[in-house]
Amino acid sequence: MSVNFKYDCYNTDHSISGVKCVLVVSNIDLTTNLPTMKPSKFLESSIKDFTLNINNDYRYLKTGYYVSLHAEILDNAVIPKSENILDAHRTPILLLRASKAGIPTFPYLVTSSVKQIISEIGFPVVVFAVNPFSYDGFKIAKNRSALYRAMKSLGMNYKFDICAQPFKSEIISFKSIFGKCELEGDVERISKKVYDVFKIPLCKLHVQLLKEKAYLCGLQPLENAELSPRDLQVLSEEISQLSKNGELLVG
Amino acid sequence: MASVACFVEKYNFTDPKEARALQNFKTTAEKRGHTFNFMFRDNLQEISKHDALFIRATTDPLFTAYIVSKTAWEMGLKVVDDPKSIQICGNKIHLYSLFQKHNVPTIPTIFLNKDELHHKKIMSIFRTFGRPVVVKAPYTSFSRYVEKVACETSFREVTKKFFRKSDVLAVQEFMPTAFDWRVGVLNGEVLYVCKYMVPKGRWKHGAKRRGKPSFVW
Ligand SMILES: Nc1ncnc2c1ncn2[C@@H]1O[C@H](COP(=O)(O)OP(=O)(O)O)[C@@H](O)[C@H]1O
Numbered sequence: 001m002s003v004n005f006k007y008d009c010y011n012t013d014h015s016i017s018g019v020k021c022v023l024v025v026s027n028i029d030l031t032t033n034l035p036t037m038k039p040s041k042f043l044e045s046s047i048k049d050f051t052l053n054i055n056n057d058y059r060y061l062k063t064g065y066y067v068s069l070h071a072e073i074l075d076n077a078v079i080p081k082s083e084n085i086l087d088a089h090r091t092p093i094l095l096l097r098a099s100k101a102g103i104p105t106f107p108y109l110v111t112s113s114v115k116q117i118i119s120e121i122g123f124p125v126v127v128f129a130v131n132p133f134s135y136d137g138f139k140i141a142k143n144r145s146a147l148y149r150a151m152k153s154l155g156m157n158y159k160f161d162i163c164a165q166p167f168k169s170e171i172i173s174f175k176s177i178f179g180k181c182e183l184e185g186d187v188e189r190i191s192k193k194v195y196d197v198f199k200i201p202l203c204k205l206h207v208q209l210l211k212e213k214a215y216l217c218g219l220q221p222l223e224n225a226e227l228s229p230r231d232l233q234v235l236s237e238e239i240s241q242l243s244k245n246g247e248l249l250v251g
Numbered sequence: 252m253a254s255v256a257c258f259v260e261k262y263n264f265t266d267p268k269e270a271r272a273l274q275n276f277k278t279t280a281e282k283r284g285h286t287f288n289f290m291f292r293d294n295l296q297e298i299s300k301h302d303a304l305f306i307r308a309t310t311d312p313l314f315t316a317y318i319v320s321k322t323a324w325e326m327g328l329k330v331v332d333d334p335k336s337i338q339i340c341g342n343k344i345h346l347y348s349l350f351q352k353h354n355v356p357t358i359p360t361i362f363l364n365k366d367e368l369h370h371k372k373i374m375s376i377f378r379t380f381g382r383p384v385v386v387k388a389p390y391t392s393f394s395r396y397v398e399k400v401a402c403e404t405s406f407r408e409v410t411k412k413f414f415r416k417s418d419v420l421a422v423q424e425f426m427p428t429a430f431d432w433r434v435g436v437l438n439g440e441v442l443y444v445c446k447y448m449v450p451k452g453r454w455k456h457g458a459k460r461r462g463k464p465s466f467v468w
């Protein structure tokens with residue numbers, strides 16, 4: 001896909017390796033030779049550059065969300081898009097859009113009814129929060145009372161629905177950095193595909209592995225402390241690499 | 252003829268007037284030969300069976316309404332409110348940013364982010380807007396998270412509460428009014444306008460209104 005620059009670059013210093021005007025907005029200390037800015041400063045600015053928004057937490061209403069929104073208001077091309085942020089963090093939409101893109105998922109149920117889960121999925125079942133505030137996403141329930149407890153806590157006292165999926169094997173949770181992860185095989189493939197669909201540079205993915213086939217179950221933000229020096233290195237390398245290849249611009 | 256699902260929550264039926272209005276939608280749709288069924292949050296798997304979805308529960312990206320809207324959208328149904336509108340209108344920061352961008356006149360507004368909450372900033376806001384100022388959480392509806400503050404202590408109190416959910420808030424000059432307008436728009440066309448009277452002695456509508464109705468159609 002070819003790339004057209006729709007907007008003028010005001011600052012020629014932003015040209016590197018053939019890709020002009022990439023601004024990295026990040027709350028994480030990165031070692032990159034690209035121009036970098038803190039989110040709070042970017043939110044006050046009107047810089048019209050391609051915006052690469054790197055944040056450990058992109059949840060709706062958090063700074064990571066507002067940075068992408070602000071970039072869009074400025075008509076900047078941005079990764080990730082605010083719409084994708086919204087969708088990727090709401091499990092039912094994540095699963096729906098992922099499965100439309102050919103990523104394996106299990107059937108899911110959005111409900112606040114314990115009865116319905118028992119009759120339609122049964123036990124064991126894995127329950128993901130649907131409320132957008134939740135940080136650590138899921139609970140596994142093997143019986144009715146565990147299910148009630150899970151629904152109560154993840155549904156914030158039944159105020160929100162939850163998203164239930166069959167629990168068929170162990171859940172594998174891993175960090176995904178621009179779709180790259182430390183695992184191999186089908187898990188690695190899923191990680192890349194999820195990035196292709198939603199373009200969330202940093203997140204944690206939850207999958208179930210069944211007969212070596214990976215099924216996407218959920219996505220959640222990372223805590224800053226979860227990022228190891230090695231992750232930061234990978235992140236910085238990816239940013240430089242992507243900007244060199246111009247892949248950044250294929251939003 | 253179309254099969255229309257109407258997404259509602261239990262609270263949509265607590266006010267008899269609203270319950271009647273919902274029933275009016277149903278009879279009107281049926282008179283025109285459509286089927287019209289209420290869909291609650293535990294029946295979401297039925298979305299795909301319908302041609303169109305009409306959402307009457309509070310539309311906010313925080314709530315199930317967004318999930319319902321986006322799911323229907325992805326499945327190719329006609330949706331009101333569509334997910335993009337929910338994303339924009341459910342967030343005052345998004346809305347006011349677009350107003351500013353497209354030069355729609357608005358009450359003077361600034362966006363305050365969590366990292367900027369310090370004495371100097373607060374003082375400069377009071378200097379710019381005068382006192383009191385109005386602080387809004389982006390997700391407010393029915394005036395619920397709209398507060399008036401006139402001193403640093405209450406400014407800090409209110410913003411601290413609102414910052415728990417959102418990292419950015421809107422702060423505005425205080426411009427009292429006796430009424431405001433609700434404008435219903437469908438497909439880019441104005442369907443109706445409804446004048447909302449602010450109850451006497453108050454400066455905003457409450458979530459629950461007692462006494463005489465404060466609407467004029
Ligand atoms: N800047 C302001 N100055 C004075 N009154 C305001 C201001 N902003 C809002 N109000 C009053 O508060 C009420 C709610 O504000 P609004 O922005 O419409 O929030 P909501 O979406 O929660 O209803 C309105 O009735 C309006 O009259």
